[in-house]
Amino acid sequence: MSKLLPGENLVLQDHPHWITVVKSAVVPVVLLVVVAVADFTILGPDYGFYTPNLRKVLSALVIAIALLWFIVVWIRWQSITYVLTDQRIKLESGVFGRQEKIIPIDRVQDCTTKQSLIGRILGYGRVEVDAAGAQGAEVLDHLPKPGEFRDQVFVQSEKRRGGMAPSAPSAAPVPSNPSGI
Numbered sequence: 195m196s197k198l199l200p201g202e203n204l205v206l207q208d209h210p211h212w213i214t215v216v217k218s219a220v221v222p223v224v225l226l227v228v229v230a231v232a233d234f235t236i237l238g239p240d241y242g243f244y245t246p247n248l249r250k251v252l253s254a255l256v257i258a259i260a261l262l263w264f265i266v267v268w269i270r271w272q273s274i275t276y277v278l279t280d281q282r283i284k285l286e287s288g289v290f291g292r293q294e295k296i297i298p299i300d301r302v303q304d305c306t307t308k309q310s311l312i313g314r315i316l317g318y319g320r321v322e323v324d325a326a327g328a329q330g331a332e333v334l335d336h337l338p339k340p341g342e343f344r345d346q347v348f349v350q351s352e353k354r355r356g357g358m359a360p361s362a363p364s365a366a367p368v369p370s371n372p373s374g375i
Contacts, residue, residue: 198279205346206278209271210336211318218267222260229256276334278343280350283323285332297332300354301325305347307340323347 198204233249269289277284283302285295302325309319319340322331337343 199281202282203280204277205280205350206276206343208276208338208343210274210276211316211338212271213312213316213318214336215267215271218270219264222263225256226260229253276337276343278346278350280353283332283347285334295332297323297325297328299347299350301327302347302351304331305344306331307344309340 229252233253273287273289275284275286277286280299282299283297285297287293302323304322304324306322306324307319308322313319318336318338321334321337321340321343323334324331334340334343
């Protein structure tokens with residue numbers, strides 16, 4: 195968990211959407227399928243390339259590579275964290291070296307979301323946070339529930355600036371002279 199400043203409250207904390215893991219797993223899955231097909235066809239006993247030890251070594255090597263690939267993808271996915279507090283937006287990434295980008299919530303000028311059709315179906319999207327004094331928008335890619343994140347950024351920004359409306363709607367003012375004269 196990310197360290198918070200004294201008096202700071204956590205609003206949202208998340209990793210990129212799980213679709214990033216699935217996208218990165220396509221290569222090892224295809225590799226496993228190719229080796230499995232080769233094992234039962236051209237490397238099988240009915241073909242000229244049949245060598246029992248080659249099949250075992252090749253299968254073990256491909257399984258080890260695929261497993262290592264999955265582990266690396268999982269660690270990279272877990273190493274990226276998006277944190278929203280009542281004072282700042284914090285983007286953390288890195289496994290061995292750590293990189294942190296902090297955007298004070300009161301410096302946020304604009305927060306834009308973009309979602310593809312697949313992103314809308316699966317619930318992820320891109321959030322671009324534009325802050326005063328920054329060299330362009332900070333991009334949070336594959337963020338789960340981007341609309342909720344954007345809305346919370348605006349809520350926290352308004353609270354921070356002191357412009358938050360009261361939570362309960364006030365009753366209509368009663369005229370001091372009900373007769374209207």
